[in-house]
Amino acid sequence: MVKTASVTDKPIQLRVFPYRMLQPQTAEKILNEIDQVKGVSRMLVSGKNLPRKVTCGPGTGSDVNHPDRVIIHVGGCAFELHVIVGDIYVEVDDESAIEGVRAACERALPFPFELKRGHFIKRKPTLTDFGKYGFKSKTDESINLEDERILGLTDPHAKLETNLCLVKSEENS
Amino acid sequence: MAYKPQYYPGNTSVAKNRRKHMSDDVEKLRDISDEDLTAILGHRAPGSDYPSTHPPLAEMGEPDCPVREVVEPTPGAAAGDRVRYSQFADSMYNAPAVPYWRSYHAAINFRGVDPGTLSGRQVNEMRERDLEEYTKRQAETEITDWGLAGLRGCTVHGHSLRLQEDGTMFDMLDRRRLEGGVIVMDKDQVGVPIDRKVNLGKPISESEAAKRTTIYRVDNVPFRSDKEVVEHVQRVWELRTKYGFQPKA
Structure with missing residues (x-):
């Protein structure tokens, strides 16, 4: 018999929607706080692109050098932010982690945010x-x-x- | 009795601000030098002559035309300047202006303008020296708050986004940013670096922006709270519908 099923369980997915676009320092802080929560399996950072070069108009090809395009460290891993962080999608293994994610956001964000449950990541x-x-x-x-x-x-x-x-x-x- | 234009109905702060923008009765908040303005527009090098597309009208020998005799050319047209543009994007988070009101301000108070009104940006084409005068007026007065608006010839993205943490509107090309409590711009409107940092002044506070805005918002002044405006808008729509209805056609 041909096996086709790839995914058997359905983990819980959350969307953190801060009321402001995050600066790299705040993004680093919140991602590390969420990373500390037990039960978090995946995180997806989404936001508006910070291009390296101007891609259209008469200035095409000029360097942008956006100050928010920096390297941040999350869970001991360094990566370059390509976006200004707008939303963070979090996948957790069980219900008990949801409140942990909420508390992590409250600790890291100095302004309000929304936390929604739904289907956000493939x-x-x-x-x-x-x-x-x-x-x-x-x-x-x-x-x-x-x-x-x-x-x-x-x-x-x-x-x-x-x-x-x-x-x-x-x-x- | 002298005629006094009635620009816009309503008694709310938003309606009053809309009237102010349309009538050009706006407060000057900052000074931007001519050279700085030329630099951020990016059409010519600051201090250089205006390039022209035709000789000055006085030297051209215009044909006999009653309209030409009645209408005095603008300084830019008289000198034969090129047509150039400036484009502003305004945040929907209580920016003082919106594209429609920038267009109203330009079309009512300036001559030789070609305003283009889009959802999140407003572009204006004029003869170069007329354009500089118009842009200076918009840039120096309460029509523009540089934290919530930006001079953006391209890549205008930002007007419908949440504000950044520092309270300014997102700029993908980082043309202007908050530095030491003031907005500085070190690129021209299309993102090409310029040789100076232009100080565009302090951004207004959140509460001040709420007072100065021309945007109706449910979290500030809701549109439906202004009965006179609602009545006016409904009347315009009703008349437009009736006048377009031709049963025999």
Whole structure:
């Protein structure tokens, strides 16, 4: 029998919506606070692009040098912010982590925010993902990935190295 | 009795501000030098001559035309300046102006203007020296708060976004930013670096912005709270509908 199912469980997804666009220092603080919460499995940072160069108009090609495009450290992992952080999507394993995420946001944000529960990050691979990674084998039609949690965290056409930050938990390291 | 234009109905602060913008009865809040303004517009080097597209009208020998005799050319048209543009984006978080009111201000109070009104930005084309006069007026007065607005020739994105933590509107190209309590601009309106930091003054506070805005918002002055304005808008819509209705056509 051909195996097709990729995702069996349905973790809880949350959207943190601060009332202001976050500066890198605040973004770093909130991401680290959320990272400390037990049960958080994935985080996705979303916001408005901070381009390296001017991409349209008479100034095309000029360097932007946006001061918010800096390297931040989350869970011991450094990565460059490509966006001004607007929303943070968080996936947690169980209900008990929701209040932990809320408390983390309250500690990190000096202004109000919304915390909503819903479906925000991809839970199962799409055609584009299968096109990129393929099937595991002829008899196993699940996606050819060791860890399916990376699905939905980046654009399928984007380079993973510059957009994805893998933080190992203490038990696994 | 002398005629006094009635620009806009309503008794709320927003309606009063709208009248002020339309009538150009606006408060000057800051000084921006001519050279700085030329630099941030980016159309010519500060201090250089105005390039022209045709000889001055006085030298051209214009044809006999009663309209030309009645209408006095603007200084820019008379000198044969190029047509150039300036474009502003205003945040929907209580920015003092909105694109429509920038257009009203330009079209009512200046001559030789071609305002373009879009949802989040307003572009204005004029002869170069006329444009500088108009832009200076908008940039120095309460029509523009540089924290909640920006001179953006391209990549205008920001008007509908949440504000940044420092209370300013997001600028993808980082043309202007808050530095030491004042807004400074070190790029021209299309994002090309300029040789100076132009001081655009202090941004107004959140409460002051709420008082000076021309935007009706449910969290400030709701549109429906101004009965006279609602009545006026409904009357305009009713008449437009009736006048367009032609049963025999």
